Amino acid sequence: MQLEINTNRKKHKIYKITIGFFVIIGLLTFFSKTINNFLLPKVTVTQLQKGSLGDVFENQGVVEYKAKNRIYSTNSWFIKKINVNVNKFVKKGDCLAQIENDEILLQKKNAQLNVLKAEDILKSLKNEAEPNKDLIKEKEIELEIAKLQYEKVSKGIDEDGNILADSDGKIVGINAMEGSVTQPNQVIFEMVSDTPQYCVSWKVNQDEAIKYKVGDKISVSIKIRQNNAGNKGGNDEILDTKNLVMESNVINKQYLSNEKVYELSANLNSNGIVLEEGQKATISINKSSPSYNQVIPKRCITEENRQNYIFVVKERQGILGKEKYVAKLQVNIVDSDTNNCAVKDVPNDVKQIVTDTSKTLTDDSAVMLR
Template sequence: MEDTKKIDMRKKKILKVGQVFLVIIIFFTFTSKSIRNLTLPKVSTVDAKSGSLIIEIARDGIINAVKRIEHYIDFSATVKEVKVSVGDSVVTGDTILVLDKEPLERDLIKKEIALKRLKLQYDNAVAGNIEDILYTYEQKIKEAETELSKIEEEVKIKEQLYNEGAVAKRELDNAVSQLDLAKIKLENANNDLEKQLEKSDREKENREREMELMKLDISNAEIEIEELKKMIKNCTVIATNDGIIKEINFKEGMVANNSKPLYVLDSPDKGFEATVAVNNEESQYLETGDRVQVFLKSESSSSLNGEIKTIKDAENTDKKLITVGLEDQNLKGGEAVEVYIKKPIGSYKYLVPRQALRTDEQGKFVFILEERQGPLGKEYYVVRNGVTEGDSDNNNVGIFSGLMGSERIIVRSSKPISEGSLVTIE
């Protein structure tokens, strides 16, 4: 009886010990699993989904008038007075600057006096006609011919009287001598005329050239005078358009010239625009005519509708410049804005987050989570899954091939992971 009790007591002790041992094993099993899980990378996953990609672009910019007027002058003058300030609204004809015109007016008086002198010289040259000189020589020939004819008649009379014995031979010889002198005089007059004709031809050519040069000098002087008058008129610098003054580049006392515009004016005539830079990847989805929103960074925080007008290369960068036309006539230019573009760029059967797509020497891939049964229960392993990517937007990437749709795609990991890594789920 006592032996039986002792045996029962021993069995109970063994059973208790076994139960305690089992509890200890279970405790250490779960404890070891928990400790191991604490050391494993934690990952978060998403399911691949179908949908549309939407590109979203937000860039800061400044509104400018499409029509910007830069007013230059083509002469130098001292600024006498500045009538407006940057930011002022002006209308066509308003005075912007007044330049000192006195030096130009003095120069004009000198030029006008010089022009009168040139015209007088030209008139004198015209008055000194070569034909008048030739006329003098022709008159001398006529006088010599008349004198010769008269002496020839006298010689005939003397010869008749000598034959009749009415005059002495000496008187006839004198008459013949006078006739010879008259012939020589006529011959000399003709020779002088021929020489003068040759000389006159040369002088005429020279005189014509000199007169042409005088005409050119007169024309040039007249042009200079007209230019001076225009400069004097332009010393009162006026607004050539309605608009807002954006720059005044010369102050009172400074010498204004053509190195930079006197003033810059933004006119509302052709509306307003904002220009922002985007990267090449973003620009390939944009087209002229795309509608955009533009948010004013002012107290009102209002928004405007806009349209992409141009897309062109930015100088010295790999970016693109997007010019957005704005539909608001209440703008002035210079307002700070945020240009916001949102545009669908394609539909895909599978989309994955951008951070899930990875690259190695074999190409593009995603890590997917694979569940396996282990000695301590369910275990999760990392598997590399190659994919073919399509377009992407700010958040997702379209996948052409490589996914079946049931995969759990790893998007984040608390530690670096690779093919076959054992992980836990966040």
């Protein structure tokens, strides 16, 4: 009886020891996996995508009038009075300014006398018994020059010394003051039509110029002022601003050697909205590539010794069961933009590519997915 009791106790003890052993093994395995997972690099992954690359590039430019009518002084004029202001609309023949007329009248008289003298000489040569054709041709040219000089002195000025508008339009520039004396061929007034056309111009360095070519589609954004429609008090002095966005195309690209930059321009269609010369504009261009079969984020790329690599995630059987690991794979980049790049020759069985990691990765190292 005692022997049987002792045998049962021994079996019970062995059973407890066995259970304890397996519990310890289980705990060790659990903690081993936990510790191992804690120490492993944690990675985020992505997949190969199909698509295009593209960037939006922006530059700052200014609004300009597409065409201006400029009124010049033909000589040194003393400006007695200016009758118009900037942004005033005028009609053809309106008096823009008054100048000291005595000297102008004398210049016109002398120019007219030169025309008459050239006509008399030419008439005499033609009436000779044996006209000298070469000399006649020379005097005809002199007559034309004399007429042009007379027209130049008379252009835009009446007998009272009034500078007259030669077309309908709006005054957008006045480059002389009352009491001042102009220089010959100085621009005094600048005008645009009642419905002016606009363009935008901007300058870029040689690196940026590569992004633009004549004909490229661009987007132009301009901040314009408008009356605050929500102003219940009717106070027109309170204004809001909004972005006026227009689509256009590059029409001109030229290199300015003195500034070592490229100047570009594009026409603007403001749909009747009045713009101001000198307004700032933001020019945007979206450059897109062809479609590629293998596109990944740029942050997937690791560069070593001028070679590009990616880390792909694979699975294998480890000591503690199935585990994830990474394999280093060389790739060729065929195109890129700010955030993504197109690669080629990546095997079709690659499903997961590392984008970010908590620790530095090496080939064949075990990892844990986040």
